[in-house]
Amino acid sequence: MQELLDFARGPLFRLTIALMVLGLLRVLILDIWGAITAYRRAGDRQLAWGDALRKTIAWLFPVKRVFTKRPIYSLCSILFHIGLILVPVFFLGHVQLWKSSIGLSWWTLPEFWADLLTVTTVVFGLTLILGRVGSAQARYLSRKQDYLWIPLLILPFITGYICTNMVLSPNWYVILMLIHVVSAEVIFVFLPFTKIAHCVLMPLSQFILALAWKFPARVDDKICTTLNKKGAPV
Amino acid sequence: MNRLSVTKSILWFITGLAVTFGAARMFFGLGAVSNLSDATPWGIWKGINVVPGIALAAGGFVVTAIIYVMRHHEYHRYAKVSVLLAFLGYITAATALVVELGLPWMVWHPIVYWQHHSALFEISWCVILYLTVLFLEFIPTPMEETSRFAGIRRFLIKYKIVLVFLGIMISTLHQSSLGTLFLITPEKLHPLWYSSLLPVLFFISAIAIGPLMLIVGVLTISTLYNKPLEMDKLSKLAVISMIVLIVYALIRWIDLAATAKLAIAFTGSWQTLVFWAENSLLLFIPIILLAIPSVRRTRTGLWTATGSAVIGMVLNRANMAGIMFVATGKAYTPTMYEIVISLGILSAAxxxxxxxxxxxxxxDVKWSSDEERPEASPRFGHASDVWLGTPRIAGRMVYSLVFVFSLAVGLAILPVNRIQSAGVSDVPAAKARGGATLFIDGNRDGYGVVFAHDDHAKRLGGDSACVQCHHSNVPMDKQSGCHECHRNMYVNADVFRHDWHAAPAGGNLTCNACHQADRQRTAETAVACDHCHKDMVPTGATITLEQYLAPSYANALHGMCIACHQEQARVLAEKPDLGRCASCHTLDDVPMYLPDDVITAYRDTMYNHVVLPQSNSQTDGN
Known part of the structure; x- marks a missing residue:
C-alpha cells in the first residue's frame, strides 16, 4: 500500500499534473489561435468587445443572475465553486508539499476556513446532483459526465477531510490518502479534455460566441451557389 | 491515420520527451541526465549528433558544387533540398553542442577569446562561418512568402555563386579539420581508425556521403508525400558518390595495409566486429548495390544502398568520436535520457x-488547398469520433496533443534520484588551529588559509571589534569558534535540532513552550532562540540569525571575508588585489610560525599525497 501511495505521489502525480497544466495551456492556445484565424477571415470585423467583456465579468460574479431562474441551484453552484478552487490551492498541507518539493510557497487558508469550505463543497456538490436529478429539463440536457463529475470532484474533499480531522489507524490513513491522491489525479487527467476545461476557457467563451456569428468574407455567395440560388439576396 | 501523420506523431512524441530531459539538463546540469564525466566528456551527443551531423550536411557544398561550379544544371531541382538538409544538419550539430557543453552559456567564447593553437578553435570558427553561409543560402526560400524582403532576396540570389564558393571553401576546411582533431589522439584512438591521413579520409568520405544524404532526403519526401522520383538523375548522382566511396575505400585500406595494421582486423575482438560492420554498411553494401544498374534504378535498391551508407557514416563518425577511444578510465554507457535527447534532436530536425x-x-509538395494534402481523407478523432477539421487544423490538434502528452510522460519519468543527488559528502569542519595567527583548514587536507586573527581585531578596533565577526555563541559558551555552528565543510548544518529540544531525553519541552497554542506549528509561529538562550547573540553583533540552518563552513568563511576584502580593495589604493582569491589562498598556506624544515616536511606529505603501501589487512577487510 505504502509503495502504491509513493508511486501515486511521485511519478503519477508529476504525469497527471503536467497533463493538466500543459493540456489546459494547449486548449487555451488552440482556442485563441482558432479565434484569431476566424477574426482575420471574417468579412465583418465589427465586434462588440465591450459587451462581451461585460458579459464575461457578469458571468464571473453571477450575482445578478442568481435570483432570476433556479435561484437555489445557482447559489449552490457559486458556493460549491468557492471551496472547490480555494481549498486545493491554499490548504496548508498542500502548500507545505509544494514548499518541500519545489521550494515555492504561498498564502494559506486558516485551518477553520479550510475545514468549513471543504464541508460546504461536499454539501453543495451533493445538492447540485439533487438539483440536476430533480429537474426534468436539467435531466433532459444532462450527459453521463455531468452526473459523474460531481461525485468525482467531491471524493478527494471527503477523503482529505477525514485524513486531516480524524484519528485513524495507519492502514486506514494510507488507504484513504491513496484514494484522495488517485481521485485527484483522475480529475487532473480528464480536466483539460472535458467540460471542466471551462476553468481556463471561461474568459474566452463570450468572445468566441460573439466571433461565431461572424462569417468569412463572401461566404454568402458560397452558400447561394451551394443552394443553387446564385444571385439571390441574403 | 495515414503514413505522414503517424510519422509526424512519433517524431513529435520523441521531441517532447527530449524537450523535458533537455530542460532537466539545462536546469540541473549534465549529471542530472547523462553519464558524461571528466574521464569521458564526449558521449553519445557528440557521436550521434555533432560529428555525424556535420558529415551528413556535406550535401550542401557537394551538390551546389556539382550544380553551380561544374554546371550540371540538370540537378538544379535538388539545390534547395540539399541546402536545407545541410542547414538542418549544422543546426542539429550546433544544438547538440549547446546541450553537451559543460558551460553552454560560454559557447560564444571562441569568437572573442582566440586560441590559435587549438584545433577546436578552427573548427568552431568553421561552424560559425558555414552556418552563416548556409543561412544566407537558405533564407531566400522562405522570403518568397512575403514581398517585404524582395530586395534582400534578389541580392542574395544574384550573388549566390559567392556563397557557393564560400561554402565549398569553409566546408573543405571544416570537414578535414574534424579529422585533424583526432590526429592528436594517436595513443587513445583504436589503431584501425587512427591514421595520419584522417583529414583526407574525413574530407573524401564527406564528399561521398553528401549526395547520398540528398537521395535519402528525396526518397523520404517521395515516400511520405507520394511524389514521383526522377530515377535516372538520382541514380546518376548515386554513381558519383559510389566512385568517391571507392576512392575512399582504396585510400583507407591501402593505408591500413601500408601501416601494417590490417592484421588487427582479423583478431576477432569486439572492435574488429564493429570495424567490419562499419565497412560493410558504409562501403561494401552501397558500392556493390550501386554498381548494379538494375538495382540502383529501383526505389528499394536506392533506399537500401543510401540508407546503409548513411547509417555506416554515422557509425564511422561515432567510432571516431567516442566508441573506439581506448577506455582511459571509467567505462561510459549512455543513459536512457541521453539517448532520448539525441533522438529528439534528430526528430526535431x-x-x-x-x-x-x-x-x-x-x-513540388506545396498544397494550394487543404483538400490536396496527403492526410486530407476524412478523419475522425479516435477518442471522440468528431471530425477534427481541415488537415491543417486536425494536424495542429493531434500533434499538440501528442507533444503535451510526451512532455508529461517525460516529466513523470524524470531521473528524480539523479536530480536530487546525494549531494556533497558530509565533511565535518574542524577547528582552526593556532593562536594570534590562525591556520584555517576546515577539512584538514593541508590546503588552508593563514588568518592573522589578532592583527585583524586590532585593525578593526580592538576588543569592541569582536562582534563585527562573532555573531553567535553555543549555549553556555563565550567566543565560540566558527566551526561550532558551521559544522559541515560544504553543506548547511542544522544548528537548532528540533527533535532534541522536544525529546524527553533532551530539552524535554512541550510543543507550546515555543509554538503559539492556537496556530499552525511552523517555524514562523515559534519563538526565537534568544527567548530562552539570553546570551546566545553577543550584544552589538552585526550579523543577525535568520534561520535554523548554518551555512557551510566554506560559504560562511568566504561570505565573512570576501565582502569586506572587496570593499577594502576599492578603498585602499595600495592594496588593489585585496579582493582576489590569491590574497588569502597564497602559496604559503601552511602555518607561518613553523620552522622552515617543518614546513618543507609538511608540504611534502600534504601536497604530494604520499601513497602509503597497502596493507593486506586492509584489502581483506574490503
Missing amino acids: ILAFLFCIERFNIW
Whole structure:
C-alpha cells in the first residue's frame, strides 16, 4: 500500500499534473489561435468587445443572475465553486508539499476556513446532483459526465477531510490518502479534455460566441451557389 | 491515420520527451541526465549528433558544387533540398553542442577569446562561418512568402555563386579539420581508425556521403508525400558518390595495409566486429548495390544502398568520436535520457525538414488547398469520433496533443534520484588551529588559509571589534569558534535540532513552550532562540540569525571575508588585489610560525599525497 501511495505521489502525480497544466495551456492556445484565424477571415470585423467583456465579468460574479431562474441551484453552484478552487490551492498541507518539493510557497487558508469550505463543497456538490436529478429539463440536457463529475470532484474533499480531522489507524490513513491522491489525479487527467476545461476557457467563451456569428468574407455567395440560388439576396 | 501523420506523431512524441530531459539538463546540469564525466566528456551527443551531423550536411557544398561550379544544371531541382538538409544538419550539430557543453552559456567564447593553437578553435570558427553561409543560402526560400524582403532576396540570389564558393571553401576546411582533431589522439584512438591521413579520409568520405544524404532526403519526401522520383538523375548522382566511396575505400585500406595494421582486423575482438560492420554498411553494401544498374534504378535498391551508407557514416563518425577511444578510465554507457535527447534532436530536425518542405517552395509538395494534402481523407478523432477539421487544423490538434502528452510522460519519468543527488559528502569542519595567527583548514587536507586573527581585531578596533565577526555563541559558551555552528565543510548544518529540544531525553519541552497554542506549528509561529538562550547573540553583533540552518563552513568563511576584502580593495589604493582569491589562498598556506624544515616536511606529505603501501589487512577487510 505504502509503495502504491509513493508511486501515486511521485511519478503519477508529476504525469497527471503536467497533463493538466500543459493540456489546459494547449486548449487555451488552440482556442485563441482558432479565434484569431476566424477574426482575420471574417468579412465583418465589427465586434462588440465591450459587451462581451461585460458579459464575461457578469458571468464571473453571477450575482445578478442568481435570483432570476433556479435561484437555489445557482447559489449552490457559486458556493460549491468557492471551496472547490480555494481549498486545493491554499490548504496548508498542500502548500507545505509544494514548499518541500519545489521550494515555492504561498498564502494559506486558516485551518477553520479550510475545514468549513471543504464541508460546504461536499454539501453543495451533493445538492447540485439533487438539483440536476430533480429537474426534468436539467435531466433532459444532462450527459453521463455531468452526473459523474460531481461525485468525482467531491471524493478527494471527503477523503482529505477525514485524513486531516480524524484519528485513524495507519492502514486506514494510507488507504484513504491513496484514494484522495488517485481521485485527484483522475480529475487532473480528464480536466483539460472535458467540460471542466471551462476553468481556463471561461474568459474566452463570450468572445468566441460573439466571433461565431461572424462569417468569412463572401461566404454568402458560397452558400447561394451551394443552394443553387446564385444571385439571390441574403 | 495515414503514413505522414503517424510519422509526424512519433517524431513529435520523441521531441517532447527530449524537450523535458533537455530542460532537466539545462536546469540541473549534465549529471542530472547523462553519464558524461571528466574521464569521458564526449558521449553519445557528440557521436550521434555533432560529428555525424556535420558529415551528413556535406550535401550542401557537394551538390551546389556539382550544380553551380561544374554546371550540371540538370540537378538544379535538388539545390534547395540539399541546402536545407545541410542547414538542418549544422543546426542539429550546433544544438547538440549547446546541450553537451559543460558551460553552454560560454559557447560564444571562441569568437572573442582566440586560441590559435587549438584545433577546436578552427573548427568552431568553421561552424560559425558555414552556418552563416548556409543561412544566407537558405533564407531566400522562405522570403518568397512575403514581398517585404524582395530586395534582400534578389541580392542574395544574384550573388549566390559567392556563397557557393564560400561554402565549398569553409566546408573543405571544416570537414578535414574534424579529422585533424583526432590526429592528436594517436595513443587513445583504436589503431584501425587512427591514421595520419584522417583529414583526407574525413574530407573524401564527406564528399561521398553528401549526395547520398540528398537521395535519402528525396526518397523520404517521395515516400511520405507520394511524389514521383526522377530515377535516372538520382541514380546518376548515386554513381558519383559510389566512385568517391571507392576512392575512399582504396585510400583507407591501402593505408591500413601500408601501416601494417590490417592484421588487427582479423583478431576477432569486439572492435574488429564493429570495424567490419562499419565497412560493410558504409562501403561494401552501397558500392556493390550501386554498381548494379538494375538495382540502383529501383526505389528499394536506392533506399537500401543510401540508407546503409548513411547509417555506416554515422557509425564511422561515432567510432571516431567516442566508441573506439581506448577506455582511459571509467567505462561510459549512455543513459536512457541521453539517448532520448539525441533522438529528439534528430526528430526535431526531421520535423523542421518536413515543415519547410510543406510550407516553402522547395519541392513540388506545396498544397494550394487543404483538400490536396496527403492526410486530407476524412478523419475522425479516435477518442471522440468528431471530425477534427481541415488537415491543417486536425494536424495542429493531434500533434499538440501528442507533444503535451510526451512532455508529461517525460516529466513523470524524470531521473528524480539523479536530480536530487546525494549531494556533497558530509565533511565535518574542524577547528582552526593556532593562536594570534590562525591556520584555517576546515577539512584538514593541508590546503588552508593563514588568518592573522589578532592583527585583524586590532585593525578593526580592538576588543569592541569582536562582534563585527562573532555573531553567535553555543549555549553556555563565550567566543565560540566558527566551526561550532558551521559544522559541515560544504553543506548547511542544522544548528537548532528540533527533535532534541522536544525529546524527553533532551530539552524535554512541550510543543507550546515555543509554538503559539492556537496556530499552525511552523517555524514562523515559534519563538526565537534568544527567548530562552539570553546570551546566545553577543550584544552589538552585526550579523543577525535568520534561520535554523548554518551555512557551510566554506560559504560562511568566504561570505565573512570576501565582502569586506572587496570593499577594502576599492578603498585602499595600495592594496588593489585585496579582493582576489590569491590574497588569502597564497602559496604559503601552511602555518607561518613553523620552522622552515617543518614546513618543507609538511608540504611534502600534504601536497604530494604520499601513497602509503597497502596493507593486506586492509584489502581483506574490503
